[in-house]
Amino acid sequence: MQDLTMMQDVDEAEKQSLSRVYGQVCLIVLIGLMMSAMLFAVVLQQNTRAMEADFRHDVSVQVLSLRHKTQVLKQFWDDVQSFYIASDYVREDEFLDFSKMVLNHESIEFVSWIPAHAVLPTESDIYLMTRKGKDASNFKKMLLANDRVHRLVSETSKNVGMSATIVSVAIEDDDLRDRIMIAVPTYAKNDGERKLVGFLLTMVDINNFFESVFQGDLYGSVAVYLIGGSGGAQLLFYQLDDPSKMPLVVDTIGEIESEVEAVHTIPFASQSLAIVAKPSFGYLQAGWAPWTSFGLGLVITSFVAFWFHQQISRNEEIQRTVEIKTRALAYSEQRVRSIVDHALDAIITFDEDNKILEWNQQAEKIFGWTAQEAIGKDAADIALAPQYRHIHARGMRLFLKTGQSKILNRRIETRGIRRDGSIFPMESAVTEQKIGDAYYFTAFIRDITDRREAERTKEHLAAIVLSSDDAIISKDLNGIITSWNKGAEQLYGYTEKEALGRSITMLIPVDRLKEETEILEAIAEGRTIDHFETIRVHKDGTHMDISATISPLRDARGQVVGASKVARDITLRKKVEERLKEYTRDLKRSNKELDDFVYIVSHDLKEPLRGLYSYAQFLQEDYEDKLDEEGQEKLNTIKRLSSRMEELIDTLLYYSRIGRSDLAFKPTDLNKTLQKTVELVEPFAKENKATIQVHEKLPIITCDRVRAGEIFRNLIVNAIKYNDSEDKYVEVGCTTDHKECPGCNVFYVSDNGIGIPEKHQEAVFKMFKRLHGREAYGGGTGSGLAFVKKILDRHGGKIWIDSKEGEGTTFYFTLEEV
Structure with a gap:
């Protein structure tokens, strides 16, 4: 039970230890993750800042390229102005030849010249040259029909400088899309003064002009605004997944700068271009440093957590081992203390x-x-x-x-x-x-002390066994002899050396070998065989009568392992018993003959006694007047002696009848038998002023009811007769704890009479034995107690006296064989 409790405590300690370790490791992992996340954020922020700086630098480079493109266009425009100033008149073919150079630029759709004096110019008034052989008439029509172009020309003439605007046109198969229209005034010298002679119109394809500059994964969004004029800042170009996020028109550049990462402004004609660029998310996130730092943080965290887990586990293991050892030591001490105490x-x-x-x-x-x-x-x-x-x-x-x-x-x-x-x-x-x-x-x-006593007892028993005249033998369950004492040597003639290890059957006659099998079976069942009388064989071959007691031998576990046998030679006793049986048979025959003789003699003697009594009576009656007093007295004596003799003969006949007649044995309620007996003697008791008391309830036993009544009647009458006390009493009862016969039904009749001297207590049971004179205490033949003893002998019982002279007598008797 203590071991189970200790294991439960150890399991609970292990659970608590694991909980502490896991809690501490989780805390370390959490701290490591937080630090890794913080490192990742710091590195990411530094990386983002570096990428933003790189982005601004790259945008500046792209803007420089765009600035170069605008400068090329401005140079063309300046050349055209110089060409016109240097010439009094410029023909169409001269213009067209001069303009071929600028059409090599992919972004230029066409170049045209409109005279300034024409109020309503016609197609013939317009010089126009397109790129890639497109139809010039379509462009001329557009110029003549587009209001924005007219406004641009008007504004250019007023501002006396280059102007630009956004026009939406569809030329030939192209879709309707925005283009930049640039108007440059041309002048000629007249009397030493410059004179506006026309306008150089250049149409620029916005997409071609800007896409070649703002390409790649650098930009998340790019927008180019045209700034100047009455329209504020107008969106020329954008590169964005969701165009709605970029305003088409803004009032000031400040509105744009507040929402973008980089803004650059470059001159464009008499206006300027605002380039608004924002880096792509992928660009800003490019670079392995943040993720490397985060991964390194995770690796370091894992290593630290693992190392710390190992250290904590080792410490916890040590603590747990110490705790287990401590508890084991405590339990061990308790166990040792319990062992010592018990x-x-x-x-x-x-x-x-x-x-x-x-x-x-x-x-x-x-x-x-x-x-x-x-x-x-x-x-x-x-x-x-x-x-x-x-x-x-x-x-x-x-x-x-x-x-x-x-x-x-x-x-x-x-x-x-x-x-x-x-x-x-x-x-x-x-x-x-x-x-x-x-x-x-x-x-x-x-x-x-007990062992010493046991050793002494064992030595004593061993001495008894060794010195015993009885044969004491032990054998196993197979009948093999294992011990053999001196008494066995004397009884059977074999020495110990000759007998040990041999079968017990060497002592058994052939016709009785079955007995050994039955004996071993009984011993194996644990039964004891008492006073088993049989015949065994001496070493010299003679047969002898023995009486044996065989008991099982058990080991320390109580298992039957063999048998011990105590045997005694009863050959002489058997012979004596046979002689006694013969004597008994002879005695019974003699007693029977004696009874028969007594009966016959008693019966035959009664007839002459009656005759003698009758003749004495006749003589006394017939010769009364002839006989004197002495004669009369002698006749009375003859009559008295005849009556006495007849009484004795009747007694002998009754005594003989008790021995001869069969007894009617059956279960008898002695309470009823005693009650009838008391009723019969009650008049005699009252006459003698005696009290009869029955104290204990009598048992029901098997006996002859009539003869049992005679026993009680004779004993009660004697108790009343031989009592000279003034208050006579007779007590009748039964007890089962008398020292002469413990556990038996012992009946008793007790009185407070004259008592019986000890020397006469055996003689009173003889026929015709009286301790007093013939007429004393009521007279009688002295045969009542002889009748009682005869009846008890026939029942197998016995009777004895407890009496002191002058104090009273108690007769004890048993009605059953003990």
Whole structure:
């Protein structure tokens, strides 16, 4: 139970330890993740800033390229203006030749010249040259029909500088889309002054113009606004997944700068272009540094967590091991204490000074001192008999001086003393333990009083067996002889050496071998066979009668392992019994003959007695007047003696009849029998002023009811007759605890009469035996008690007297064979 409790405690400790380890590791992992996330955020922020700086630099480079394109266009426009100023008149073919160079630019749709004096110019007034052989007439029509172009020309003439605007046109198969229309005024010298002669119109394809500059994954969004004029800032170009996020028109550049990452402004004609660029998310997220730092943080966190887990686990394992060892040690101490306390031997621990340190419960039982009383006392003083204390002290001194001892670590027998001073034999073994520089001793002591008694008993029994005249033999369950005493040698003639190891059947006649099988079966079942009479064979071959008692032999576990046999030669007894049987038969025959003789004689004697009595009566009647007084007296004597003789003969006949007649045995309620008997003698009791008391309820037994009534009647009448007390009483009852027959139904009839002297207590049961005169105490033949004994003999019972002369008599009797 303690081991189970310890394992449950250890399991609970392991669960708590694992919970602590997991909690600490999870905390470390959480801190590591937070630090990794913070490192990732810091590196990402630094990386983003660096990428933003790179983005602004890249945008600046692209803007420089765009600025170069606008400068090329401006150079063309300046050249055209110079060409016109230098010429009085420019023909169409001259213009067209001059413009071929600018049409090499992919973004230029066409270049045209419109004269300034024409109020309503016609197609013939317009010089126009397209790129890639497109139809010039379509462009001329557009110029003539587009209001924005007209407004642009008007504004250019007023501002005296280049102007630009956005027009939406569809030329030939192209879809309707926005284009930039740039108007440059041309002048000619007239009398030394410049004179506006026309306008150079250039149409630029917005997509071609800007896409070649703002390409790649650099940009998340790019927008180009045309700034100047009355329209504020107009969107020329955008590169965005969702165009709605970029305003088409803004009032000031400040509105744009507040929502973008980079803004650049470059001159364009008399206006300017605002380039608004925002980096793509992928561009800003490009770079492995943040993720590397995050991954490195996770790796470091994992390593630290693993290392810390190992350290914590190791520490927890050490703590758990220490805790388990501590609990195991505590349980071990409890177990050892329990073992010591419940040991069957007294266990006493004492130091070099003989001072007792430990005193277990068995020591308390053996010596009578409690542990509280014994601890601190001298072990020899309270445990050793006085005659052994000096031997113990000398042995201790020798061991402490030389390290040698003849009694340590050995079992020795000595004598101890109890608290009450009684001396007893004991067996002890003392061991030593050295702790530091000091020795401690533990004595294991056993009270061997019972063992000594058992040994003495065993020796005594062994002596009895060895010296017994009876044959005492033991055998196993196979009938093989295992022991053979001197009595067996004398009875059977075999020596011990000759008998041991042989089968018991060597002693059994061939015609009785079946008996051994039955005996072994009974022994195997654990049954004892008492007084088994049979015939066995002597070594010389003679047969003899024996009486044997065979009992099972059991081992320490109670298993039957063999049998012991005690046999006695009863050959002589058998012969005596046969002789007795013969004598008994002869006696019975003689008694029967005697009874028959008594009956016959008694019967035959009655007839002459009656005749004698009758003739005496006749003589007395017929010769009364002739006989004198002496004659009359003699005739009366003859009559009295004849009556007496007839009474004795009747008694003999009755006594003989008791022995001859069959008894009617059946269960009889003696309470009813006694009640009828008391009713019969009640008049006699009242006449003699006697009281009859029945104290105990009588049992129901098997007997002859009539004869049982005669027993009670004879004993009660005698108790009343032979009583001279003034208050006569008779007590009748039954007891089962009489010392003469314990457990038997012993009946008794007790009185307070004259008593019977001890010397006459046997004689009173003889026929015609009276202790008093013939007429004393009512007279009688003296045969009543003889009748009682005869009836009891026929029932197998017995009768005895407890009486003191002058104090009364108690007759005890049994009606059943005991």
